[in-house]
Structures are given as C-alpha cells and as structure tokens.
Amino acid sequence: MPKVLISDKMSDRAREIFAARGLEVDVKPGMSEDELIACIGEYDGLAIRSATKATAKVLEAADNLKVIGRAGIGVDNVDIPAATARGIVVMNTPFGNAITTAEHAIAMMMSLARQIPEANTSTQESKWEKSRFMGVEVTGKTLGLVGCGNIGSIVADRALGLKMKVVAFDPFLGEDRAKEIGVEKVELDELLARADFITLHTPMTDQTRGIIDAAAIAKTKPGVRIINCARGGLVVEADLKDALESGHVAGAALDVFETEPAKDNPLFGLPNLVCTPHLGASTDEAQVNVAIQVAEQMSDYLLDGAVVNALNMASVSAEDAPRLAPYMKLAEQLGSFAGQLTETDLKSVTIEYAGHAAELNTKPLSAAALQGLLSPMLDSVNMVNAPVMASERGIELSEVRTERAGDYQTLIRLTVVTDKQTRSVTGTLFGGNNPRVIDVKGVPLEAELRSHMLYVTNEDKPGLIGLLGTVLGDAGLNIATFQLGRTEAGGDAIALVEVDQAVPAEVLAKVAALPNVVQAKALNF
Numbered sequence: 001m002p003k004v005l006i007s008d009k010m011s012d013r014a015r016e017i018f019a020a021r022g023l024e025v026d027v028k029p030g031m032s033e034d035e036l037i038a039c040i041g042e043y044d045g046l047a048i049r050s051a052t053k054a055t056a057k058v059l060e061a062a063d064n065l066k067v068i069g070r071a072g073i074g075v076d077n078v079d080i081p082a083a084t085a086r087g088i089v090v091m092n093t094p095f096g097n098a099i100t101t102a103e104h105a106i107a108m109m110m111s112l113a114r115q116i117p118e119a120n121t122s123t124q125e126s127k128w129e130k131s132r133f134m135g136v137e138v139t140g141k142t143l144g145l146v147g148c149g150n151i152g153s154i155v156a157d158r159a160l161g162l163k164m165k166v167v168a169f170d171p172f173l174g175e176d177r178a179k180e181i182g183v184e185k186v187e188l189d190e191l192l193a194r195a196d197f198i199t200l201h202t203p204m205t206d207q208t209r210g211i212i213d214a215a216a217i218a219k220t221k222p223g224v225r226i227i228n229c230a231r232g233g234l235v236v237e238a239d240l241k242d243a244l245e246s247g248h249v250a251g252a253a254l255d256v257f258e259t260e261p262a263k264d265n266p267l268f269g270l271p272n273l274v275c276t277p278h279l280g281a282s283t284d285e286a287q288v289n290v291a292i293q294v295a296e297q298m299s300d301y302l303l304d305g306a307v308v309n310a311l312n313m314a315s316v317s318a319e320d321a322p323r324l325a326p327y328m329k330l331a332e333q334l335g336s337f338a339g340q341l342t343e344t345d346l347k348s349v350t351i352e353y354a355g356h357a358a359e360l361n362t363k364p365l366s367a368a369a370l371q372g373l374l375s376p377m378l379d380s381v382n383m384v385n386a387p388v389m390a391s392e393r394g395i396e397l398s399e400v401r402t403e404r405a406g407d408y409q410t411l412i413r414l415t416v417v418t419d420k421q422t423r424s425v426t427g428t429l430f431g432g433n434n435p436r437v438i439d440v441k442g443v444p445l446e447a448e449l450r451s452h453m454l455y456v457t458n459e460d461k462p463g464l465i466g467l468l469g470t471v472l473g474d475a476g477l478n479i480a481t482f483q484l485g486r487t488e489a490g491g492d493a494i495a496l497v498e499v500d501q502a503v504p505a506e507v508l509a510k511v512a513a514l515p516n517v518v519q520a521k522a523l524n525f
Contacts, residue, residue, distance in 0.1 A: 335372025
C-alpha cells in the first residue's frame with residue numbers, strides 16, 4: 001500500500017484517515033531539510049502545512065513521491081515547477097479555512113473601525129481615554145474587495161450582512177457571479193477611489209505582487225482603511241507606512257507580512273496599525289477541516305487516481321475517476337501508439353473528442369494522451385509533467401470537440417504532425433470500457449492494443465499474410481490476434497498482429513525485408 005509522511009504538526013484526524021483508508025503513515029514533524037532528504041525517498045505522499053519546505057533539493061531525493069498535500073491554501077513553501085518536472089501532483093485545501101480567514105478579515109475591519117486593540121490596552125492601563133477613541137460605523141460604508149474568490153465572496157456575504165456596500169475587483173469574476181453574491185464588479189482604479197475599507201483576498205502572483213503600493217494608495221480617498229489577511233507582499237509595507245504616518249490611510253490591519261515571522265517590521269509601533277501573527281486560519285475548526293481534507297484528497301489520488309484541488313494538473317473528482325478511467329486508458333494508448341511510431345521531431349498534436357467523449361472533462365484525457373505520446377521518447381513522463389514537457393519542446397496542443405462520432409457512440413482521434421509527416425490514430429470504447437483502435441492513418445481496422453504488437457504497413461498485394469506467418473512461426477512467436485485494414489484493393493494496407501512474446505530485433509528485420517512491406521515496428525502497450 002502507499003506510504004505517506006506527515007512532516008508538520010497537524011490534527012491527528014489526518015493520520016486517522018490515512019490509516020483508515022489502508023495507507024501506511026508516519027508522523028515526523030520538525031525535521032531539518034537534511035533529515036527530510038534522508039527519508040523522503042520512502043514515501044508516495046507528503047502531507048505538510050507551512051513549516052516543511054519542499055525545495056528542489058528535497059524533491060530531487062523523492063524518488064517515489066507522487067503527491068504533496070498542503071493542509072491550507074498557500075504553497076509558497078513548495079517548489080511547484082520542480083515538483084511538476086518530477087511528475088508530483090501538488091494539492092492544497094482552499095476551502096477548509098475559508099470561513100475562518102473571512103471571519104478574521106471582518107474582525108480586523110471592526111477592530112480598525114472602533115480602534116479596539118489600542119482602546120483595550122489603554123483601558124487595562126487604567127487610563128479610561130473615552131474621548132480619544134472615536135470610531136466610525138461600517139453601516140453604509142463601501143468595502144472594496146481585491147479578489148473575490150472563495151474567501152472574498154464569504155467576506156462579501158458577511159459585509160452585506162453588516163449593511164455595507166461591496167465593490168470587487170477580480171479579473172476572473174463574471175458579471176453573473178457578481179450579481180449572484182450581491183457585489184458590484186469594478187476595475188481596480190474605481191475600487192480604490194470609492195472604497196472606505198479595502199480588504200485583499202487574492203493569491204500572490206507576478207500581477208498581484210505590490211498591488212497596493214504608493215501609486216495605488218494615492219488613488220484612494222483620504223481616511224481609507226486597509227486590511228490584508230491574504231499574502232504578505234500584496235501591500236508594499238514602506239509605502240503603507242508613509243501613508244499611515246501622513247494620515248491619508250486612517251488605519252491598517254495586517255495578518256500577513258512581507259517577511260515572516262515578522263519580529264522586526266518598520267510598521268510596528270504605529271498607533272493606527274492592528275497586527276496579528278498570521279492567524280487567518282488559526283481556529284480549531286479550520287485546522288481540523290484542512291487536515292481532514294488533505295488526507296482525503298491524498299488518499300483518493302493514491303488509491304483511486306482522483307485529483308482534487310491540484311495546482312499543477314487538471315482535477316478529476318472521485319466521482320468522475322471511475323468514469324474517466326477507460327477513456328484515459330484509451331487516450332494514453334493512442335498517444336503511445338503514435339509516440340512509438342514517431343521517429344522525427346514533433347511539431348503539434350491535435351486531439352479530437354467526439355460523441356460521449358466530448359461531454360467529459362477532457363483536460364486529464366489530453367494529459368494522458370501526451371503522457372503516452374512522450375513516454376517512448378522521454379524518461380519519467382506522467383500526466384503531471386507531460387503537458388509541461390510538451391510545452392518546453394515547442395509542441396503545440398489543441399483540442400477539438402464534436403457532437404457526432406460517426407458510427408460510434410464515442411471517439412478519440414489523435415493527430416501528430418512531425419517535420420516529415422502527419423499521422424493520425426483513432427480509437428473508441430467497446431462494451432463501455434474496452435479501448436480499441438479503429439483507424440490508423442485513414443486505414444480502417446479494429447484491434448485491441450495488448451502487451452506485444454507487431455505493426456506492419458505494406459502495399460496490398462497477395463501473399464503477405466502467409467510470408468509474415470512463416471517468419472513469426474520460424475521464430476517461435478505465436479500469433480494471438482491478426483487484424484488487417486486497407487484503403488482500397490491494391491492500396492495502402494496495415495496489419496496489427498498481437499504475439500505472445502516480444503518481437504526480437506532480428507525477427508523484425510526479417511519482417512521489414514518481406515516483399516511489399518513499407519514499415520515494420522514492434523509496439524508495446
């Protein structure tokens with residue numbers, strides 16, 4: 001059974017779930033990088049929070065690792081490109097702490113509005129400075145959401161409950177979704193100009209890094225209040241400090257910082273600043289939720305091939321995995337068929353899905369096809385890294401969907417273009433889950449792809465079958481199945497022969513030398 005390492009402190013529910021699903025699990029929090037490198041090669045799965053650093057150096061030693069599960073949202077501690085290159089799925093749990101983080105953002109906003117932290121300190125120092133702490137109401141104020149995904153939408157719901165107006169900037173927020181959750185979608189500049197409170201709920205990307213800087217702050221109304229419970233670095237701290245000191249920004253509440261742990265920060269000590277030590281996900285409920293989710297997601301992947309909340313490959317739900325399995329096998333076989341016949345540089349790949357196949361989640365199917373296509377040429381290819389490997393080599397991928405599949409209920413056609421030719425191979429499912437090839441290069445034939453196959457292209461002339469059978473018989477190779485197809489009488493013909501053993505090179509050479517044979521290849525599936 002698969003073996004999983006939990007290398008960070010995590011709710012014991014994660015270990016219990018792994019064990020209940022039949023996985024072997026070790027719990028070793030607090031390891032150094034060298035200690036992790038020394039043992040990581042034993043494991044199929046790695047469950048982490050934020051302390052473990054899955055660096056390229058660590059992943060280089062992870063010979064058996066198939067999945068990394070982050071119990072939480074942020075994956076800054078995982079080298080995702082390195083994981084992808086090694087074919088390791090990286091998952092997170094974006095929904096387990098969404099409510100907790102959203103509630104923390106609302107709490108920070110209320111703390112700013114009523115100066116609660118500083119008033120608490122003053123009161124406990126017996127000062128009773130009632131006139132000093134004049135707050136503002138949030139009712140009727142405008143809240144600007146920078147990012148309106150899962151957490152942002154929960155914040156919006158809570159803010160609307162407080163009778164606030166909510167505007168949101170998010171390039172991925174559709175108009176229909178905005179109306180559904182009761183927010184007004186606006187561009188960033190409009191949000192900056194209108195908002196009384198601004199709260200950030202966007203991931204850290206090249207586009208969002210430093211999104212609230214001096215230029216952005218200059219566009220805000222005087223007295224704006226800024227909350228960041230998302231990622232450190234979204235707000236340029238030096239620019240925020242200047243704005244707080246000038247009074248243009250009336251207050252800021254930060255749960256995250258550019259450098260963490262934030263033990264020495266230029267913002268510290270400002271009277272209009274509220275800080276917490278990255279507590280957004282720090283509730284008992286959230287920690288249990290993310291532990292449960294990461295264990296379930298990793299178990300589903302290792303045992304059933306289901307991919308949920310993956311950051312570097314297409315998702316396949318546990319419900320869809322059994323349904324997609326035969327299609328994925330067909331796609332991989334078609335890719336492998338084309339890959340084993342390809343001897344020159346690949347330029348492009350087109351995958352056509354027709355009939356029932358066109359109704360499916362085709363991203364994992366295309367990844368499986370690319371895995372099959374590239375495996376004969378490259379080492380250590382799987383569904384995770386195949387799309388990246390194809391892209392790195394300049395191989396263009398396109399998908400086509402059509403409703404009709406001709407005489408079949410479902411059909412997948414893979415067409416590869418090399419610098420010398422274009423070749424297509426088409427397959428379908430018989431009986432619901434049995435992959436079969438039904439066309440190769442425009443030549444119709446029907447064959448199951450088994451472990452040892454002999455592929456022969458030839459001119460359609462009498463006598464080939466007998467000569468081919470003689471060569472294989474003399475070599476002691478038993479024929480299991482023999483499938484033929486041709487374009488027309490006397491035209492191009494193809495034979496797909498299943499044999500019980502691998503075809504030796506000397507036998508293949510004899511087949512290639514037979515009269516009217518154009519090409520002979522040994523294929524393995």
